[in-house]
Amino acid sequence: MTNQHKLSPFLKTMLLLGLLFLYIPIVSLVVYSFNDSKLVTVWGGFSTKWYASLFQNEQIISAVELSVQIALASATAAVTLGTIAGFVLARFKRFPGSSLFAGMMTAPMVMPEVITGLSMLLLFISMQQLIGVPAERGFFTIWVGHTTLCMAYVAVVVRSRLLEIDQSLEDAAMDLGARPLKIFFVITLPLVAQAIASGFLLSVTLSLDDLVMTAFLSGPGSTTLPQVIFSKVRLGLNPEINALASITVLVVGVLVIVANYLMLNSQRKRERAMAAAMRESSAG
Amino acid sequence: MVDAAKQSASEKPYLSIANIVKKFGDTTAVDGVTLDIQRKEIFALLGSSGCGKSTLLRMLAGMERPTAGQIILDGQDITKLAPYDRPINMMFQSYALFPHMSVADNIAFGLKQDKMPKGEIDARVAEMLDLVQMRKYANRKPYQLSGGQQQRVALARSLAKRPKLLLLDEPLGALDKKLRQQTQLELVNTLESVGVTCIMVTHDQEEAMTMATRIGIMSEGQLLQVGTPAEIYDYPNCRFTAEFIGDTNLFTGPVVVDEPDRVEIEAAELGGRIWIDHGITGPKGMQVWASIRPEDVRVDRDPVAAGPNAAKGSVAEIAYFGSYSVYHVKLGSGKVLKAMVPVNRWHEANLEPPTWGDQVYVSWRADMPVVLTR
Numbered sequence: 001m002t003n004q005h006k007l008s009p010f011l012k013t014m015l016l017l018g019l020l021f022l023y024i025p026i027v028s029l030v031v032y033s034f035n036d037s038k039l040v041t042v043w044g045g046f047s048t049k050w051y052a053s054l055f056q057n058e059q060i061i062s063a064v065e066l067s068v069q070i071a072l073a074s075a076t077a078a079v080t081l082g083t084i085a086g087f088v089l090a091r092f093k094r095f096p097g098s099s100l101f102a103g104m105m106t107a108p109m110v111m112p113e114v115i116t117g118l119s120m121l122l123l124f125i126s127m128q129q130l131i132g133v134p135a136e137r138g139f140f141t142i143w144v145g146h147t148t149l150c151m152a153y154v155a156v157v158v159r160s161r162l163l164e165i166d167q168s169l170e171d172a173a174m175d176l177g178a179r180p181l182k183i184f185f186v187i188t189l190p191l192v193a194q195a196i197a198s199g200f201l202l203s204v205t206l207s208l209d210d211l212v213m214t215a216f217l218s219g220p221g222s223t224t225l226p227q228v229i230f231s232k233v234r235l236g237l238n239p240e241i242n243a244l245a246s247i248t249v250l251v252v253g254v255l256v257i258v259a260n261y262l263m264l265n266s267q268r269k270r271e272r273a274m275a276a277a278m279r280e281s282s283a284g
Numbered sequence: 285m286v287d288a289a290k291q292s293a294s295e296k297p298y299l300s301i302a303n304i305v306k307k308f309g310d311t312t313a314v315d316g317v318t319l320d321i322q323r324k325e326i327f328a329l330l331g332s333s334g335c336g337k338s339t340l341l342r343m344l345a346g347m348e349r350p351t352a353g354q355i356i357l358d359g360q361d362i363t364k365l366a367p368y369d370r371p372i373n374m375m376f377q378s379y380a381l382f383p384h385m386s387v388a389d390n391i392a393f394g395l396k397q398d399k400m401p402k403g404e405i406d407a408r409v410a411e412m413l414d415l416v417q418m419r420k421y422a423n424r425k426p427y428q429l430s431g432g433q434q435q436r437v438a439l440a441r442s443l444a445k446r447p448k449l450l451l452l453d454e455p456l457g458a459l460d461k462k463l464r465q466q467t468q469l470e471l472v473n474t475l476e477s478v479g480v481t482c483i484m485v486t487h488d489q490e491e492a493m494t495m496a497t498r499i500g501i502m503s504e505g506q507l508l509q510v511g512t513p514a515e516i517y518d519y520p521n522c523r524f525t526a527e528f529i530g531d532t533n534l535f536t537g538p539v540v541v542d543e544p545d546r547v548e549i550e551a552a553e554l555g556g557r558i559w560i561d562h563g564i565t566g567p568k569g570m571q572v573w574a575s576i577r578p579e580d581v582r583v584d585r586d587p588v589a590a591g592p593n594a595a596k597g598s599v600a601e602i603a604y605f606g607s608y609s610v611y612h613v614k615l616g617s618g619k620v621l622k623a624m625v626p627v628n629r630w631h632e633a634n635l636e637p638p639t640w641g642d643q644v645y646v647s648w649r650a651d652m653p654v655v656l657t658r
Contacts, residue, residue: 172380174367175345176394176445190384273428 026249033242040237050243060228060244067208067225070139074146075203079196081147082154082203087188089155090162091170108152117216120145124217137219145217146210150203157202161195162188201259298323298481299449304353306339313339315505316353326475326482328496330489330528336505337485341451344483345374358448368397373447377454379438381426387437388413388422394445412440415474431459432467439471443478450475452484456491468494489529493517501525522658526575533576533621534656538569547655548592549574553619559592561650573656580652581623583611584645585635594647597621599638611638613646621646 037044297320346367520526541548601612
């Protein structure tokens with residue numbers, strides 16, 4: 001037992017090196033965001049001026065706004081469609097073309113984004129020529145592209161959660177007189193709520209982060225945050241970007257910690273209740 | 285027993301299952317089952333896993349659509365009725381309690397689907413909670429309950445709608461052995477006090493024998509025998525039933541003498557003949573099996589009169605069970621015969637109990653063996 005808990009010096013060193021490798025870049029990024037100097041690599045004293053200039057940079061502010069809007073819109077659409085698809089994948093075992101459907105559903109995950117992006121671009125161009133819709137590339141086209149990508153992830157997450165759930169719960173609801181649609185909303189949906197929530201968060205992250213597909217689908221008036229960062233970095237590193245990245249790290253970090261805390265808390269509560277029930281039954 | 289038989293002949297059956305078949309692709313899960321159930325009966329479908337008993341139960345619940353056949357409940361053809369339209373409720377093996385609802389909400393779920401007024405729902409839920417003695421747990425969530433408590437909530441939920449037929453799928457399968465024995469009688473008492481007609485599915489013969497008024501033995505999709513627990517144990521109609529219910533010794537051989545008052549079977553493995561003191565109807569020379577229960581076999585240290593229904597052997601194994609021991613006696617042919625010997629058998633005769641390797645003589649009365657033709 002004690003052997004398993006005590007790490008050998010070698011393992012400890014490797015662990016430390018691994019953690020350093022992962023986190024030194026992020027720490028240095030945060031540290032240099034408070035750099036007074038205009039040069040990213042030279043320390044010129046402490047300053048928060050890059051944060052101030054960041055909040056005055058309208059290009060970045062509007063890019064953040066657009067990115068967040070797209071992320072929320074495509075996560076919502078992806079969760080709606082992905083949940084339905086995941087339900088079909090998990091519960092409708094065999095129907096004509098079911099394996100084709102399963103393959104098509106997961107294709108956006110494995111397909112290189114360059115290919116997906118390019119093919120969508122071609123689709124939108126020919127649609128525009130044929131029926132005039134979409135009139136231009138921008139919010140709508142990016143939204144469609146991101147939804148396609150995120151939907152696949154949501155479907156996979158929801159499907160695996162549904163497979164974990166005892167199907168006799170749905171059978172029991174039907175046996176007690178509930179019709180299929182009602183069962184879906186009253187029994188199935190509450191049981192997969194956590195999977196849907198994590199699918200939503202995953203979709204937001206994927207959409208906020210996406211650069212390649214967005215590059216194909218965005219128009220002149222619509223530039224997302226990753227695009228702005230990418231174009232700025234190409235012109236040379238700028239401490240403003242460090243400040244932006246630090247804020248991102250902070251936001252993501254807080255979200256992850258809060259989510260973890262909530263999940264652990266409910267799990268502990270549940271375990272305590274189960275232990276209490278067992279004690280009670282063995283005592284009585 | 286005769287009365288029950290007469291009654292079932294005159295009264296129309298409450299539930300009538302007629303020639304039900306269920307095929308999954310090429311495999312036949314249920315192969316032409318016909319069964320009548322009387323009102324307020326507790327019927328057990330008994331069989332090993334994969335025998336089709338669960339599929340039959342799911343067809344009664346409406347979860348599976350029969351390939352052929354008909355199910356009539358209380359005069360209504362329900363063969364093609366959807367599960368949510370059937371006056372049948374089921375208690376699931378895993379209990380299938382909705383984890384996100386309280387005990388009271390679980391019990392009220394079915395009533396809410398019927399659009400019952402709220403006051404009536406509350407009254408019925410309270411009644412059900414009292415029935416299973418779970419009133420003080422009404423606001424708990426299922427995960428806050430022990431296994432036995434979950435089972436009681438599941439029972440209350442399946443009884444709440446006052447179903448015409450209650451289906452129980454391995455009702456106590458999720459409980460540990462000690463709790464299971466306590467719960468068997470408690471469950472039967474509850475079911476009888478409510479007076480609901482029940483069909484339960486189980487692979488546990490003890491559970492079926494304890495709880496059911498009648499048992500149906502299933503194997504490979506077919507219903508082999510239906511009867512009261514005593515009928516099935518004393519008069520099995522086939523080798524499967526004889527071996528599945530309790531323990532038995534089977535000998536096979538041709539019928540060599542078939543008189544109205546006796547049958548003789550030439551059993552090669554016994555090295556002699558088996559006498560049975562009643563006739564059978566069948567051609568002479570027909571291959572049959574004789575089933576002899578271990579508790580009907582007598583073990584002696586001294587030679588018994590040579591003749592039918594007796595053999596010589598040596599003790600190969602002794603399993604001690606407290607009030608009795610099971611002797612495994614190896615016969616001359618190599619066949620091992622099991623004999624259940626009460627512990628005071630030897631004390632009363634002032635004899636030293638036989639031990640491993642000892643020579644013993646086994647015998648049984650001519651009215652003990654049951655002749656099986658399949």
